[in-house]
Amino acid sequence: MTPSARVQAAVELLDAIIASARDGGPAADTLIARYFKERRYAGSRDRRAVRDHVYDAVRRTAERPESGRAAMIGLARERAEIAVLFDGSPHGPAPIAPEEPGAAGGAVPAWLAPLLANPVEQQELLGRAPVDLRVNRLKATPDKVAPLFPDAVAIDGLPDGLRLSEGWPVEQSDAWKQGLIEVQDAGSQLISAACAVEPGMTVIDLCAGAGGKTLALAAAMAGEGTLIAADTIRSRLARLAPRAERAGATFIETLLLDQGHEAGALESLNGRADVVLVDAPCSGTGTWRRNPEARWRLTPARLDRLVHEQARILDFAAPLLAPGGALIYATCALTDREGAGQVRGFLDRHHGWEAEQIRIEQGRDHSGGRLLTPGHDATDGFYFARLRRMA
């Protein structure tokens, strides 16, 4: 592919990503993989260059653009080496007309910026994310794993954490294939640590997804006790089984919940859990480093729906706790409505509960919980709180 043809390919991909963001379709990574599957003539350097163009354009554009071409023209207006590739050559993009609009630059959509928690460094939400590993204590120790990754550096506050540079192909390593390590952002690892689970406990990961945090909880429990991973989406829970197998965490039980009827399926667990983790579905504002087009998907109406669902999940989680047990509420969103506001609402609705101090050094105290941000902590952004059911 010529350099101009790569820009045109980025324009076409951006059109698909914009439509998918508008219509709730697949993520950008999936669309890029599909695009190249149908274009076998593109070599690995072409693919990398097109992908870089696409993500550079997505990162610099806060609001969903009119078109892929507008998104790329916005980038070209900042980068002369891209602008010259709009040259009208075969397979390349047509020259940019003098008045032709380009997408405006920015980090956070205008409607959303005032809703982010005050300490959040908004410009830093779109930086490059490193690859963080968690050593799986069920199969390995940091001493055994660290020499396998000589470039890795330690992560403050996480004895089992190791950090590699962006794009490291961890899943091709023997250590990953053997289940000695998991790829897990340091923020997620800190949330699992804040759960403070111990061997022998009864623990419920209520929004387990494919089990990223469940596996960290399993390792902290040393494989002893009861660990239940629940979710409403069958395909997500199904992805946990092979991961648990690889990690040697076969004591995990899964529970598929019926959306809107969760309390019935959970009834037999009422009053039994020492720890319940609610890693709630959210706007994902803390993960834009990895999914920058997520900000093109979010709308005020979708945010309202998420806030309502988070409160509902907290309400059916509460009865599961034994007296003295802890409900950990976590969200990779950085809006106060999804974080501090949910905790305040929960404490207003439920008596006999208190927000506990979280004893980790990373992050900042924020309205009864803890805030992690890419700018302050070099992790994905999270808000989390520990709510104790008083004995």
Ligand SMILES: C[S@@+](CC[C@H](N)C(=O)[O-])C[C@H]1O[C@@H](n2cnc3c(N)ncnc32)[C@H](O)[C@@H]1O
């Ligand atoms: C932020 S993701 C969880 C990520 C996961 N804990 C991890 O560490 O990889 C939120 C999850 O909540 C699930 N979810 C949404 N509504 C739910 C509900 N009413 N009850 C349980 N899970 C729900 C979603 O399917 C999604 O998998």
